[in-house]
Amino acid sequence: MKVKAAVAEELGSPLEIRELALDEPRANEVQVRMTATGVCHTDAVVRDGWIPTTLPLVLGHEGAGVVERVGAAVTHLQPGDHVVLSVNSCGACRSCLAGHPAYCEDSYAHNFAGGRIDGSSAFSADDGSVVRSHFFGQSSFAEVVNASVRSVVKIPDDFPLELAGPLGCGIQTGAGAVLNVLRPAPGGSFVVFGAGAVGMSALLAAVAGRVGTIVAVDVNDGRLALARELGATHTINGSSEDAVARILEITGGGVQTALDTTGNAAVFRQMVAALGVAGHAAALGAASAGSEGVIDLPTALSRGIRITWVVEGDAVPQLFIPELIALHRAGQFPYDRLVKTYPFDDIATAFADSESGEVLKPVVVF
Incomplete structure (x- = not known):
């Protein structure tokens, strides 16, 4: 053929x-x-x-x-x-x-x-x-x-x-990172770094999960405006604001769950710094060879944080994709x-x- x-x-x-x-x-x-x-x-x-x-x-x-x-x-x-x-x-x-x-x-x-x-x-x-x-x-x-x-x-x-x-792939990855891995509590807090397709999918999943405080961080004002339309309670332009300071202020001391979709080492460090005690962060962005996301190990230990690297939203596609279709049809995704x-x-x-x-x-x- x-x-x-x-x-x-x-x-x-x-x-x-x-x-x-x-x-x-x-x-x-x-x-x-x-x-x-x-x-x-x-x-x-x-x-x-x-x-x-x-x-x-x-x-x-x-x-x-x-x-x-x-x-x-x-x-x-x-x-x-x-x-x-x-x-x-x-x-x-x-x-x-x-x-x-x-x-x-x-x-x-x-x-x-x-x-x-x-x-x-x-x-x-x-x-x-x-x-x-x-x-x-x-x-x-x-x-x-x-x-x-x-x-x-x-x-x-x-x-x-x-x-x-x-x-x-992309939609499944972002939504799965939230729904399958981070699982933020209803009424809890979540921040996504990077408001691209994967990040927006994560945001939509957090909205569907009734998360109370949802923060989107990006450097593109147009994307941040869309994030607010889609349900973000707060947005931060990382090029003109101190993202970590703003997140600590918004959440009263640190976010419970966070996701880095950028693959940028500096952003990864910001995400870890923005976590609250016993916070859970996930990372999934493709990084170029040689990228290093160094963190302060003693401080991380004392805060009891978790970091998970996520591939494809840790999903079983044959089960998860129909779930996302059902959420979309219900107007929730x-x-x-x-x-x-x-x-x-x-x-x-x-x-x-x-x-x-x-x-x-x-x-x-x-």
Whole structure:
């Protein structure tokens, strides 16, 4: 089958739209015709070499579409099902069996290596050369993909696929960090550093959880204005205010739960300093090699704080994504406010708007 796909050819270069050949789905794969795919910061950092992989590679890991075929070993999905594509995992290691597939012990091979576990790829060029596939088990910047079954999440047929894709990574990550990991108490306090798509999703989850004091910290006044519209009780511009001092003032001595989405070492230190006694902080932003978030260990010990690093919201996508859809339908998780759609052929603009901060969650539509 011939499909159009966006290919990362060289580190740091814009994706190139090419026609590729797609092979037959394997026994444990699901062939999905894509309707839409979110553009995530992780796509950009892999394209730019922050996380090593093999090029050329079809990126994309927030896919949504309709099942066309299922492999011989797939029994719970069928052609016509509407699905979201999310993070891949082995399903057999201790972490997967314990209900934490985001921490799969073989996560790199299943998500970043660029191919199936046996080393094969689903894509090839006209000259027969290999173009790597199965980024996050899916490589969803393509019209049709053969996705690993563990990446596939069935959703209601009447939920808009243009909105569904971002649930596969960015929205799930922010919301899961709050609902699955930090779990701030109703009426409690929470601060999010970074009001991008992931940070806003965390904020929305805190609002849905009836958290009493919700603080958003960013350097973009437009994003802070949106954060207030979405339910933040307080906002802080970190470029013009002392964020730690303001948080201590707002919370009366320190915040109970906090999340850093930026991957910035200086911001990480601010988050830790803003915690109250026995506070719980989480970090999830991708940081460049060599970044160090140094903290005052004696002070941290005396305060009894906890710090957790979070991947994919520590979610089981097949369970958590339907929960987020239910919250959205109930009017309690309006993440559609973050989304802007682009034609697939305009994927370069979607990436540029994401990187400039002009758009929180770009989604390319096929």
